[in-house]
Amino acid sequence: MKRIVLTGGPCAGKTTALVKIMEHFSSLGYKVFIIPELPTIFLQAGMDYLTDNRAFFYEGEKATLEMQMALEDRFQRMAETIAQPVLVVCDRGTLDISAYMKPELWEEITSSVGTNTESLRSRYDAVLHLVSAADGAEQFYTTETNKERTEGLELARELDKKVIHAWSGHPRLRVINNHEKFETKLERVLQEISDVLEIPRQAVEERKYIVRLTGEIPGAITSRITQTYLTSEPKSEVRLRRRTLNGISVNVRTTKKTLRNNDQVETERQIDNNLYESLLRQADPYRQTIRKTRQTFIWQGQFFELDTYIEPMKDLQILETKGIVENEDVNFPPFIEVIEDITGQTKYYNYNLALKG
Structure with missing residues (x-):
């Protein structure tokens, strides 16, 4: 059984994507459960998430979290009774709730129900964030598909960034860009879920560029990465x-693992510190450990990762964007100077950059 969160900013296409997921993976033999979006149900029942009444807001958000967890747990119990493989897709997850309040209040609420952010994050095998149409596909943005939606473009973009920040610590967060054709966005969703289910698929090549950062990145999420290859x-x-x-x-x-016809299977497992330290003993003796900082951000509906290398090379900056289809332009931001397109150049793959000279 795999549990996946489908999230994103307003008007991102989640409703249509959920229908496609149900149809596609049911046809492959999976029992698919779709857990509905709890905040919408609460709104329809009379909850007011914009209230100035702090006590009312607190109890409403606490109830939303408790019900979200309970619903997910109940569906898991149901899934455990089924012999066929099961896919549980949550229309938003527990950490979405944190995007709509101050960190102090979120900590107060999670503590009161006996949990925390790390525990909630680990409930899911993957998180797919669909970028709001308000960012890069404004012509498709509408509030008519959800009568509870009232935000304008600027607020929608801001909510989109808050939601992705809430999930940024998840090891399998995948951001799904906007495209000229919405069908392309849906196909990327199906591809990413296939990866989680370890269904072989045609390898998709990311676009990569050597760049130079010329200014600050607005709203970037910065992390430090240490990467070691094993035998x-x-x-x-x-x-x-x-x-x-x-x-x-x-x-x-x-x-x-690369199979015949360039099919590729990728598996990811989160591990604890003890296992991490133990596995380091299997480090490939012919490769060095890579250390870098990563800045992730959305620009005009496209998701980017900017890696600045520290070791073994220094000051090399590589910009990567996923999900750009053939004949589609990359929306380079003004604070990025592109030096060279290195898409497909294997010498710049991290696996090869780690090779000892």
Whole structure:
């Protein structure tokens, strides 16, 4: 059983995506459960998330969190009775709730129900964030598809960034760009879920550029990454990654295996510190540990990762964007100077950059 969160800013296409997910994976033999969006149900029942009454707001948000957790847990129990593989998709998850309040209040609420952010984050195998149409696809933005939605473009963009920040510590957060064709966005959702389910798929190449940062990145999320490659079989790659964000470290073991016809299977597992330290003993003796800082951000509906390398190379900056289809332009922000397009150049893959000279 896999549990996935489908989230994003307002008017991101979640409703349509959920229908596609149900149809596609049911046809592959999965029992698919869709857990509905709890805040919308609460709004329809009379909850007011914009109230100035702090006590009312507190009890409403606390109830939303408790009900979200309870609903997910109940569906898990149901899933455990089914012999066929199960996919549980949550229309928003527990950490979405934190995006709509101050950190102090969120900590108060989670403590009162006996949990915390790290525990809530670990409930999910993956998080797919669909970028709001308000950022890069404004012509498609509307409030008509959800009568509870009242925000304008600027507020929608701000909410989009708050939601992605709430989930930024998850080791398998994937951001789904806006595209000229909405069908392309839906296809990316299906591809990412296939990865989580370890269903072989055609390898998708990211676009990469050597760049120079010329100014500050508005709203960037900055983390530190330590990446170590382990000894592995031919045509496979095993990587240990420790990502530190806001003083909290998350360890992930990733295995990539290339099959025939360039099909690729990628598995990711979050591991504890003890296992992380133990696996470091299997480090590939021919490769060095990579250390870098990563800044992630959205610009005009596209998601970017800017890596600034510290070791073994220094000051190399590589900009990467995923989900850009053929013949689609990259929306380079004004604070990025592109030096060279290195898409497809294997010498710039981290696996090769780590090779000892």
